[in-house]
Amino acid sequence: MSNKSERERQKQIQEKCQTILAQLLREEDNKYCVDCDAKGPRWASWNLGVFLCIRCAGIHRNLGVHITKVKSVNLDTWTPEQIGILQEMGNSRARAVYEANLPDNFRRPQTDSSLEAFIRAKYEHKRYIAKEWVPPSMPKPAFNIEEKKKKRTKPKGLGNIEIP
Structure with a gap:
């Protein structure tokens, strides 16, 4: 039993994760790859909190899991903690952090080799990072399935009284 x-619990978690991922991908800045601006990213580096196209996801995988941890938005399983990081960061905030010191005349690279060099400079060498940025210590999970269950089992007749 x-x-x-x-x-069933794992299924509920994955359904909730997929719902939140779909919402995040509808946000304007997340509609484009954080590194090359390709439309419709379907991959994410969950520890960096960014959405990526398949080409940049491959480059991220080559960097190693000590720098970036890549998953498919649709094909992989997700945890509430991983979703929480994506919610907290997102492409807009990530660009503000990791691209804070890009030169004013910077243009995103288009060839594979120049794109890889840019991604390595950005995340591995932290060449453009905001100096004052401090990563959060422990991200909060995006949701808690147990909290949802508590609300369902609340006895009738208590109105708006919260159960601890």
């Missing part, structure tokens, strides 16, 4: 209930 607990095996079935655990599978």
Whole structure:
């Protein structure tokens, strides 16, 4: 029985994660790859909190998991903590952090080799990072399935009284 209930719980978590990911991808800055501006990113570096196109996702994977942890938006499973990082950062804030010191005349690279060099400079060498930025210590999960269950099992007749 607990095996079935655990599978159901995991299914609920994944459905909620997919819903939030879809909402995040509808935000204007997340509609484009954070690194090359390609339209319709379907990948994410969850530890950096950014959305990527497939080409940039491949480059990120080459950097190693000590720098960036890449997942498919649709094909992989997600945790509430990973979604929380994406909610907290997103492409707009990530650009403000990781591209704070880009030269004024900077143009995004288009060739594979120049794009990889830019991505390495940006995340591996932190060449353009905002000096004052401090990464958050422990991100909050995007949601908690248990909280949702508590609300469902609230006894009738208590109105708006919250149950601790």
